[in-house]
Amino acid sequence: xxxxxxxxxxxxxxxxxxxxxxxxxxxxxxxxxxxxxxxxxxxxxxxxxxxxxxxxxxxxxxxxxxxxxxxxxxxxxxxxxxxxxxxxxxxxxxxxxxxxxxxxxxxxxxxxxxxxxxxxxxxxxxxxxxxxxxxxxxxxxxxxxxxxxxxxxxxxxxxxxxxxxxxxxxxxxxxxxxxxxxxxxxxxxxxxxxxxxxxxxxxxxxxxxxxxxxxxxxxxxxxxxxxxxxxxxxxxxxxxxxxxxxxxxxxxxxxxxxxxxxxxxxxxxxxxxxxxxxxxxxxxxxxxxxxxxxxxxxxxxxxxxxxxxxxxxxxxxxxxxxxxxxxxxxxxxxxxxxxxxx
Numbered sequence: 001x002x003x004x005x006x007x008x009x010x011x012x013x014x015x016x017x018x019x020x021x022x023x024x025x026x027x028x029x030x031x032x033x034x035x036x037x038x039x040x041x042x043x044x045x046x047x048x049x050x051x052x053x054x055x056x057x058x059x060x061x062x063x064x065x066x067x068x069x070x071x072x073x074x075x076x077x078x079x080x081x082x083x084x085x086x087x088x089x090x091x092x093x094x095x096x097x098x099x100x101x102x103x104x105x106x107x108x109x110x111x112x113x114x115x116x117x118x119x120x121x122x123x124x125x126x127x128x129x130x131x132x133x134x135x136x137x138x139x140x141x142x143x144x145x146x147x148x149x150x151x152x153x154x155x156x157x158x159x160x161x162x163x164x165x166x167x168x169x170x171x172x173x174x175x176x177x178x179x180x181x182x183x184x185x186x187x188x189x190x191x192x193x194x195x196x197x198x199x200x201x202x203x204x205x206x207x208x209x210x211x212x213x214x215x216x217x218x219x220x221x222x223x224x225x226x227x228x229x230x231x232x233x234x235x236x237x238x239x240x241x242x243x244x245x246x247x248x249x250x251x252x253x254x255x256x257x258x259x260x261x262x263x264x265x266x267x268x269x270x271x272x273x274x275x276x277x278x279x280x281x282x283x284x285x286x287x288x289x290x291x292x293x294x295x296x297x298x299x300x301x302x303x304x305x306x307x308x309x310x311x312x313x314x315x316x317x318x319x320x321x322x323x324x325x326x327x328x329x330x331x332x333x334x335x336x337x338x339x340x341x342x
Contacts, residue, residue: 024095025054025087026330027080028323031062031101032165036075037319038083041327043095051316055086063102076101077153096159098326100168100318102188159330166192166202168322173280173312176324180278181262181309183255183298185285191258193266201265203258230285238291248292251285255294256301259309269306276308282318 024043029036040055059079062072076099084090154160170182170192178200181193192202236244259279263269268277279302286295299311314321 023089023093025084025089025093026323026326027083027094027097028168028319028321028326029062029076029080029097029099029101030165030168030317030319030322031072031076031099032318035060036062036079037317038079039317039319039323040083040087040089041320041323043327043330051320053320054089055083056319057082057086066102072101080153091154091158094154094158096161096326096330097154098161098163098168098322098329100163100165100322100325102165159326159333161326161329163322163325164192165318165322166190167194168325169282169314169318170194170280170321171325172282172314172316172318172321174278176321176328178325180280181259181266181268182280182282183259183286184282185255185294186283189255189258189283189285191255191262193262193268195266195268199266201262203261234292248294248297252294252297252301255285256298259298259302260305263302263306263309269308273306274308276310277306278312279309280312280314282314 025040026043027038027040029038036059038057038059039053041051041053057079059075059082061067062075062079066072067075080097084094166182166184167178169184170178170180173182174180178194178198179196181191184190184192188204190202190204192200194200233244233247237248263277269275279299281295281299286298295311295313299309302309316324
């Protein structure tokens with residue numbers, strides 16, 4: 001496993017050398033397969049258009065399934081440090097952090113990330129087997145990277161949240177409210193939904209659906225190839241190529257089927273199938289081309305069965321969705337004292 005570099009530590013050390021601005025802030029992180037983005041927003045945030053973003057930082061991949069836990073954690077720490085530095089804030093200014101990271105597909109994944117942020121070795125809410133797995137993994141990290149585990153990243157007052165990046169993608173279209181379904185089609189494909197009472201379900205492609213946490217991988221290589229070749233396939237389809245048209249029609253069917261599976265499992269459309277719910281569309285595969293609009297085709301396919309589905313194309317990026325998740329979670333706890341957010 002790759003050892004941590006000093007980059008993040010050096011950035012944290014610069015906290016003492018700058019003159020920080022006042023005001024509590026929230027960090028939202030989108031850790032995808034391609035890169036990792038962190039945004040810093042004011043905690044005393046008015047819901048304006050556009051949303052106020054104090055800073056934005058970008059780093060490499062932070063999917064632990066792709067690059068290993070050591071490198072993933074170093075990337076996450078570095079990008080958060082850079083965002084705070086750009087916003088001229090310190091960790092003491094942070095009131096909440098939401099990490100929305102690809103590869104977080106199981107409660108144990110979430111717990112491991114939280115343990116890394118807070119370094120709490122035991123959690124009484126875990127079963128004995130889960131606790132053993134978490135402790136075993138952390139002990140391995142301690143032995144290999146003892147210097148990292150000798151300190152906390154954030155003070156104890158900071159609220160920490162860890163989600164799959166698809167959850168933040170949904171929040172980017174619903175202003176942080178977890179209700180409805182998101183469809184992501186880019187380097188991977190996933191449909192993910194939430195009910196108002198917190199039930200959730202997911203499906204990938206047209207494969208095994210919902211509740212089987214280990215049956216699929218979001219970064220499906222077949223979808224990565226489709227995404228890369230999409231311009232060529234669309235161009236061929238527009239020129240009348242039957243094979244290309246069949247590929248696109250099949251892709252629409254698979255994507256729509258994954259959405260419908262989530263909607264059915266969660267009963268998002270109500271008993272009569274007509275209740276309204278947001279369908280958030282994210283990813284370059286769903287972007288419109290001159291004559292082939294896969295996103296529109298998927299929406300048409302879904303609304304034939306569920307007419308209450310209304311599409312949302314987010315105006316903000318997924319990292320902002322992560323920040324909004326954290327903001328909604330702590331908004332009731334924020335005091336009413338004046339804050340400087342400039």
